[in-house]
Amino acid sequence: MxxxxxxxxxxxxxxxxxxxxxxxxxxxxxxxxxxxxxxxxxxxxxxxxxxxxxxxxxxxxxxxxxxxxxxxxxxxxxxxxxxxxxxxxxxxxxxxIKARHFEIERVDGLPPKTVTPPPEWRKRRARETGMVRDARGHLTNELAWTGGFVRPAEGRFSGFYGSQRILNGKPRSPHYGLDIAAPVGTPIVAPASGIVRLAVPDFLLEGGIIIIDHGFGVSSTLFHMNSVDVEVGVTVEQGEQIGTIGQTGRASGPHVDWRVNWRDVRLDPMLLIEPEPMNGPF
CATH class of the missing domain: 2.60.40 (Immunoglobulin-like)
Structure with a gap:
């Protein structure tokens, strides 16, 4: 340990x-x-x-x-x-389980088709969401998560887990990630060691996306990446560069959206790197 x-x-x-x-x-x-x-x-x-x-x-x-x-x-x-x-x-x-208060977050200026995807996107989105589900579905006894987590990029926290999002004036599902804003090209590193299960440069909404399997069903997903610099199947170490920040997919500005799952349960990345959440009191 x-x-x-x-x-x-x-x-x-x-x-x-x-x-x-x-x-x-x-x-x-x-x-x-x-x-x-x-x-x-x-x-x-x-x-x-x-x-x-x-x-x-x-x-x-x-x-x-x-x-x-x-x-x-x-x-x-x-x-x-x-x-x-x-x-x-x-x-x-x-x-x-302590209850938390989550804020309302408004995001304007997004391309309309990324807020309400057109019918012709449905088949592609079904394939992409299936790839994400499969990547997160690995269940191994690897203990990479025991090394703790670090923030995947340096920058300003611009979006928080749990906030109710209103996109271009239309209420949407809560945000399940931690957004870190920084200029395009800012390095993104692995928040914890693990095996790369998904690495694609051009998902419709997520843009450049990487999923890292940390073991026991715990995974990190990072997207809106400008470059995806690793391949599926490789093992990355905590702090190793895996890509760069971009403004790809559904993004109103350059940032990386970091998400953590335990199996299909969406967790708050902030709670893994800070002793207190920064998006509202318990």
Whole structure:
């Protein structure tokens, strides 16, 4: 386990209260680290061979007992983490999820066809969204996420996770990324190590896009890139340049949109690089 990850554990570590079922050891808690909030990611370790589920859905557990969980933008106030130990005993932890306030964000000046895509785009968009889904669908036991995360580019934070977006005056779905604005050509680096699962220079809305698999269903997606400088299948190290900032796809100015997923759950990248979110209070 890296020094960076150890530091991250110390910074975010909390002990979650538990409700116990069945007969088992008097140690009544599994220590979780991370942020128990809407958009937050948490992680922990159980005995090898244990099974873990979140709200009744199975969670991937690595051969050494590592696991990761995450909570979406609209996650309810409580989540139930169940652990079945190898000896047949179990425990259940109720995690209190902090609610957050998300701002309204207006983006004007976008080309009309990128706000309301024309019918002829539908087939291509279906293919592109399928490629994204497949890239995020890899589930490995790689522990690249344990090295922590760094911001993928230097620049001004210009858009925040969870904000309700109004595009050219029309309400749209929430924004699920962290936007970093900087001049075209500014380097973009891998926020964490991992395997490149998608690298395409010209998606309709995302423009240049890269998806990096960090293991356990945790992935980073970066788009609106001017150049895509890596290929699918290569392993990149944290901080390694993977491309440059652009204004491609649906973008009103040069920036990179960084998104983090745990499987199909969209997480807040800011919570992985800062101890407090910057887009509104809890």
């Amino acid at each position: 890296t020094d960076t990850f150890t530091h991250t554990l110390r910074r975010f570590a909390i002990l979650v209260c538990v409700t116990v079922f069945g007969a088992f050891s008097p140690v009544l808690a599994v220590e979780l680290s991370g942020t128990p909030a809407q958009g937050g990611m948490m992680w922990g370790k159980v005995k090898a061979g244990a099974k873990v589920s979140l709200n009744g859905k199975a969670v991937n557990v690595g051969p050494d007992g590592h696991f990761v969980i995450g909570f979406g933008r609209d996650a309810p106030a409580n989540a139930k983490l169940a652990i079945l130990h190898p000896d047949g005993t179990g425990e259940e932890q109720v995690i209190e």
